[in-house]
Amino acid sequence: MSNKGITSRSESYSQWYLDIIDRAQLAENSSVRGCMVIKPYGYAIWENIQRELDLRIKEMGVSNAYFPLFIPKSFLSKEASHVKGFAKECAIVTHYRLKETKDGMGVEVDPEAKLEDELIVRPTSETIMYDTFSRWIESWRDLPLKINQWANIVRWERRTRLFLRTTEFLWQEGHTVHESHEESKKQVIEALEMYKRFAREVLALEMYGGKKSESEKFAGAVDTYGVEALMQDGKALQFGTSHDLGQNFAKVFNIKYINKNGELEYPWQTSWGVSTRMMGAIVMSHSDDLGLVLPPIIAPIKVVIIPIYKEGNKDKVMEFVKDVESKLSTVVDRVHLDERDFVSVGFKFNEWEKKGVPVRIEIGERDLEKKMVTIVRRDTNEKEEISVNSIGNDIKIILDNIQSELLKRSQKILEEGTTQVSSYKEFKDILKGKKGFLKAYWCGSKECEDAIKYETKATNRCFSKTGKGNCIYCGKESDKEWVFAMCY
């Protein structure tokens, strides 16, 4: 499939995706619309993300569970705004059997195997989960109920974009049920704050997080909060959301419980999730001209050791290399020794740089006598020599340092990429130039929001703070500042 690279604007990123994902081609001469293959190296990143995130989810008292991939059409249609939001992007299962074609050369759908109530491949799991919740919840003693699911999701988007908006993607979705709105609102914020901490501590990403405007909120939610990171090209990428569902779903799925006063009541619900898209955020935030740059915590390989030898001295060098490897491995995990002797040293340097391995150790004959090795940090690409005596601890410190330096860099990018604007002209000028986040006051009317979107392509990303100012578009007085940006 030749299609001139991937996109003009994300062309610089697209080549760095290639170690992580590939476009799916399931049939000859055709590729399945907007589907991706996650390669082993990319999946290893996802597994590290999963492990770290799962830990934090469990710290909130949430348990993992799994619900069906198929949702009966009748479930999805219960909540009016929910179905309206997802109806246009659903994959639907209509039949359950194939039969041989008349010529015996293939298969076709058996028209007799038509489903009475068609099944929807989940675009999100609120409905299928909440139907079950209605049977799980009877009393205040059953609350709060906190369930998380790791799953794949299908959304038949009008327009797909490799990695950032694929037809199928992986995610985590948390769903909680509470006695009071006060408590559920606290959960929404707790999830949002957990995502922010996770992004900082694990992904080394700084971002904005806050309430979404009315038009940007989730289908079926009372309020939606989101986290928005800034990519190097000045565009925003939303990589996580947290929804206050109010009692909207409880009412239509008949989730009721008896409270402490013996009265029958509807509980209050939340849902929140992050997807494989956040790997896109990492790629687009941290990469440089040499390739990926991965924060050590999620790097499939934290340290790669590259031995350098000639025909005559291989044994001598390898003995030293193995010694360094074992010293290092007692302190640092995910250490890889690249023993391939069919590619050149330069090739290996380049390959591991492209893959974003945080630290590279080069060991050759000239290091033997000195008991020193050459190390290269991926974040700065600087070389230095360190002694092998305390190599484990030294590398550990360097890895920690890379992790925190990447966050600092991300914080700086966000700070420098954010502009406080007070006039619409300035607003437009910045979007024509460096882009980034724009903090501006907005009156809250849909008319102004739509006009800004239409005229500048920038959308309202999330709430910033309360203060005093004038709407960037109509000039009316407003006490709310919002974050705007062009986004993916």
Added chain:
RNA sequence: CGGGGAAUAGUUCAGAUGGCUAGAACGCUGCGUUUGGGACGCAGAGGUCGCAGGUUCAAGUCCUGUUUCCCCGACCA
């Protein structure tokens, strides 16, 4: 779903006005020489030109349909 572009080797692409046996680079395989920043030489494998029709003595090239991909909108994590 509207507008625009594209589909030729594993990948990125070249193949004006139709014309002999469809090319290059990189990658891949074998052998040899190499190895402190993407090594080099020689030899080799690999394509019914997205699919289905049509025009023609002759179609990768022209026409129609179709599918998929990319870009711009509307929708979304």
